[in-house]
Amino acid sequence: MFRRIKKYLGLDNQEKDNGAIYTDTDEPLPRNIDKVKERLNTIFSECSDYIQRDIVCGEDNGICILVAYIDGFVDKKVLNQDVIRPILDYFSCTDKLHRAKSVYQLIKRCIISSNEIEEAQSMRQAVYRIVSGDAVLFINGSRIALAVGVKAPQGRQVEEPDTEVSLRGSREGFVENLSTNMVLIRKRIKNPNLKFEMLQLGTQTNTDICICYIKGIANDEIIEEVRRRILKIRSDAILDTGYIEQYITDNQFTLFPLVGNSEKCDKLVSKLLEGRIAILCDGTPYVLTVPSLLVEAIQTADDYYDHAFFASFMRLLRLLALFISTLLPALYVALVSFHHTVIPFKLIITLAASRQGIPFSPFIEAVLMIMAFELLREAGVRMPRTVGQALSIVGAIVLGEASVAAGIASNLMVIIVAITAICSFITPPLIRVTMLVRFIFLIIANFFGFLGISLTAVVVLIHLCRLRSFGIPYMTPFSPLTMADLKDSLILVPIWAMITRPKALFQGDTQNRAGIKRQEAAKISEDK
Amino acid sequence: MKISKLAILFMLSILLPGCWDNTDLTDINIVTALGIDKDEDGKIIVTVQVAEPAAVQLTSSTHGGGGGSAQIKPVYVKSYKGETIYDALISMKSIIDKRLFLSTTQVLILGERFCKDGINETLDYLHRDYQANYLADVLVARGATPEQILKIQPDMDTIPAMYIKGTAENTAIRAKVERKMLIELFKDIKNECRQATIGQITRLDDKTVKTEGTAVFMNGKLVGWLDQYQTRGYLFVTDKVKHTTVSCSVNNSKISVEIIQSSGKKNVIFKNGEPAKLSIQMRLEGNISEYIGKETLNSPEDIRIIEKKISQEVKKEINMALTKAQKDYSSDIFGFGELVHKYYPQYWKKVMDKWNDIFSRLPVDVWVDIKIRQTGLIKSPMKKDE
Incomplete structure (x- = not known):
């Protein structure tokens, strides 16, 4: 069955490859411009955005040039100004006869004022140039086409990215171009x-x-x-x-x-x-x-721009947030289902009071609330911006108020889910990871309590230690322990103290230039 | 194939035995206090005080606003009889709805009759069971059954057990009761060289209890009581006083001195291989906290007089405690036996069984020294005789 499907798919692919007309790599450009035109027309048949323009000029109309480009992709103004007009002007003023070869060189070197010119040796290259937004000039009698970069500026401006906001530092984000x-x-x-x-x-x-x-x-x-x-x-x-x-x-x-x-x-x-x-x-x-590396999840650009003390504190806070967002619901469930003995007396009264009259077990309750939150979050990502207000109101009331008032969830569980949610947003690269790991821990906690949580934590830790990212252990610098790299892990040392580059990534000279200069300066001042 | 088999095994291992002790917080009865007593037939009566969390929250949140009487009570008290403590606790399930959860026990109250019959063997369950709270305060009820004490409805705290615990804590700070946790009691019971003592609790009315005084045990059996002053004397000797106030009167003026530091040293003096004398040395430090009188306190001599008077007072209390322990109960609650065991092990082996009699016959030398450090914000009284 699978083989059949595979066979079918394989055949399908082959057909597709054959169907792609321009994949013929070695097809040279024909000398004759009419043949080129014909070929291009077959390749770009049914491509309504494909435009070609004939230029006939010179003595006895001896020079035929074909300009081919994709509509909208090239800046027509620039194309006219830099390519077509100079050619027309030049050849209308001169009465010299030009041979094809020299015409090509002439156009390339003297006439076109655009600064981005490339040669296309084959049909494949020429077509690729056309579809990637260049205007391609085919000159009658020449086997080489000229690709002129007159791409119109596309896409949006450089602006601040929505997903990563920083308080300090550059606000420039990448764009699509x-x-x-x-x-x-x-x-x-x-x-x-x-x-x-x-x-x-x-x-x-x-x-x-x-x-x-x-x-x-x-x-x-x-x-x-x-x-x-x-x-x-x-x-x-x-x-x-x-x-x-x-x-x-x-x-x-x-x-x-x-x-x-x-x-x-x-x-x-x-x-x-x-x-x-x-x-x-x-x-x-x-x-x-x-x-x-894993440690990148708790690093932000702001850290390096800020004072190292604050940055270190924030790093530790983020680590705490990471633990909270993965473990808190599981710990709570384990606590109220198994380990009543370790809860302080006054807390147990509060816990029990908040759980009174809730029809679900803590586990079901936690799953319900977390699912509700995840749904809200997903809706918040997908929905149009304009309905955001409505969603947040519904979310706040349903999650926060009504579920407690209706006796579906205890108010402590609402607090726990809220804290978990807040914490999960603190380490953006791991939001989805923590979401799934949280569920794993939650399920284990419901069956095995603290024992299960600690065993699962060990398993997760082993898994993390086994991971490699392009040959570099994922847990670097903790496992394997790289003392020099600890300076930029949980604790951040000031920038001037970062003398070496990350050892795990770097080869050769590990000295940070700035660091060396600083050290040298210090030495000189000491000598003085 | 292999993986799927493993997966099934794993799932079974989770699903089959996984949650055998998974109990929701709402499925347990939170026991705040435990009372143990005996009836005339020698059956054990166990009393539990169980908190109703929702009611506790409700009453504590509306506390001070009068409080409605129509609400559910924050705690209920139930008693049940059984052959052993465990038997009674388990049999009690016939009258209560959920599993009893003992780890939250704040106070353990032992009945007088129960103690008189001996606690050494009968407390076994609390030592054996993993649930028992070793940090619970142990008290002996005097003149009332544990049930009567646990049934009080204090104004101050919604949970009577917390109220009792609070009073015990307060009184222990004044050094008028010995605060004993369950684990300490177990240690005392196991200790051969010293007799156990437990704090005493009495019931004043429906709303109030009083924790003052000490129950004295002899070989695990309750033999008598120490009143609050004797208790303090006893605590002075055993070096358990942290803070207390001693009052005396000098020349028609009344003075209270707050003891801020106390160190007691006891010793057994041997002569010719036999114990000849017990000696107790107290070094105290205190501040004058109140002075009702007209005399000035300007000179060190004035202070000396007060120091002397206070040390006499302390000495008196110590002597009272010693007399009670030696003459009335002949029980070495002070732990002189420990010293003998430590320094004269050969002799101890010989007299181990009759040490308490030897202890009762020994003369005691008490020496008290007190230094008064400060007199508060003022020196002399507001209006003084010139």
């Missing part, structure tokens, strides 16, 4: 060591992918590994970095994110400077960073 994103990075690292490696992925979409790293800081082996894994991707379409993430992640069967992502430029740049590798993808503002 790849080249804009590259500029945003380059703007911050003015250094030729910052490398952008371009690739195309997706047999149908031909999406531009860019591997970005700083040569000399990033580990060459990891770069090679990233390259290898990305090139292995066989997919019709890459619509978001999320697609790539799923292809290149080390372990497919884990809840924890082994690839980081960010929308903020300054955050990404700091990650690059730590020796991480970024993967950008055209069409999405989310940029992937690898390797990604």
Whole structure:
């Protein structure tokens, strides 16, 4: 059965591949412009956005040029100004006869004032240029076409990302346009060591992918590994970095994110400077960073801009929030179902009083309330912005008031779910992870109490220690313990004390330049 | 295949034995106080005081606003008879609705008759069962059954047990009652060199109890009582006084001194291999907390007089306690036996069984020294004789 389906699918794929007309890699461009036109018309048949324009000029109308582009993709004004008008002007003023070869060179070197010109040697390249937004000039008698970059500015402006808000620091977020994103990075690292490696992925979409790293800081082996894994991707379409993430992640069967992502430029740049590798993808503002470690979940960009004491305190607070958001409901359920003995006397009265008259067991109650909250949250994400008010009112009243008044849930449970929810939002990369892990702990707690919780915690810990992100242990710097990297983990040391780069990621010279300079300065002042 | 089998096994292991002791908080009776007594036939009567959490919350939230009488009572008290404590507790299920949860027991009240018959063996259940709260305060009811005491309805606290615990705590701070937790009682019972004592509780009326005084045991049997002054004397000797107030009168003026520090040293003095004398040395420090009189307190001599008077008072109390323990009960509640055991183990082995008789016959040397440190905000009284 499966084999049959597979066979069917396989055949289907093959047919598709055959059907793609321009995949013929070696097809050279015909010399004759009419043949080119004919070929292009077959390739772009039924493409209503495809536009081609003939230019006939020169003495005896001897020069035929075909301009092909996608409507709306190119800036027509620029195309006219920089390409078509100069050609017409030039050839109308001169009465020299031009041979095809020289016409090509002439146009390329002297006439077109656009600064982005590339040669397309084959039909495939030419077509690719057309569909990716260039205007392509086919010159009669020449086997090389000219691709002129006159792309119209597309997409939205650079603005502050909604998902990652910071109190301090840059408010620039990435946009959907790849080249804009590259500029945003380059703007911050003015250094030729910052490398952008371009690739195309997706047999149908031909999406531009860019591997970005700083040569000399990033580990060459990891770069090679990233390259290898990305090139292995066989997919019709890459619509978001999320697609790539799923292809290149080390372990497919884990809840924890082994690839980081960010929308903020300054955050990404700091990650690059730590020796991480970024993967950008055209069409999405989310940029992937690898390797990604667990400790990144409690790090924010603000930490580094702020005083180290506050930052360290906030880090510890975030860690606490992580524990609360995964464990609190489970601990509560275990406490009220099994371990009455450890509850202080006055608390047990309060607990019992709040539980009085609730028809469900604590477990069912917790599951109900958490489910209600998760539903609300999901609705809040999906719904149109305008109905947000209504939803929050309904949520607050249903979750907070009515369920308690109706005797469905105890008010303590409402408090616990609320605290859990608040805490889960403190570590954004792990929101969905904590949600699922919370349920696992909750179920175990209902059956085994504290014993079950502690055993499950051990299992989760072992799992975390086994995970690798591009060969780097996920729990670095705690397991394996890397003393030097602890400076930027739970406790953050001031920026001037961060003398070394993260050892786990970096190869070679681990000295942080700023750190060295500072040390040298200190030495000099001591000598004086 | 293998994985699915394992998964099924795992699920079974969760579902079958998993929640055998999963009990909801609403399915237990929160026992706040436990009373144990005996009837004439030697059957054990167990009394439990169970809190109704919702009612407790309700009454404590409306507390001070008069409080409606139509509400459910915050606690109820039930008694049941049985052969043993456990038997009575289990049999009690026939009259109560939920499982009794003993870990929240705040106060354990022992009946007079129960204590007179001996507690050494009969308290076994509370030691054996994992649920019993070792930190519960133990008190012996005098002149009333534990049931009567647990049935009081105090104004001050919605839960009588908390009220009783509070009074015991207060009185212990004044050093008028010995506060004994269950675990300490177990230690006392196991201790061969020393006799057990437990605080005493009496019922004043429907709403009030009084925790003052001490029940003296001899080989696990209740033999008598110490009143509040004797209790303090006893506590002075055993070095358990933290704070207390001693009053005396000097030349028609009344003075209260607050003892802020007390260290008691006891010793057994041996002569020719036989114990010859018991000695008690007290070093106290105190502040004058009240002075009703007209004399000035300007010179150190004035203070000396007060110091002397107070030390006499303390000495008197200690002597009273000693006399009671030696002459009336011949029970070494002070723990002189421990010293003998420690320093003269050979001798102790010989006299172990008759130590209490030897103790009763020994003369005692009491020496009290007190230093008065401060006189409060003022030195002399407001209006003084010039």
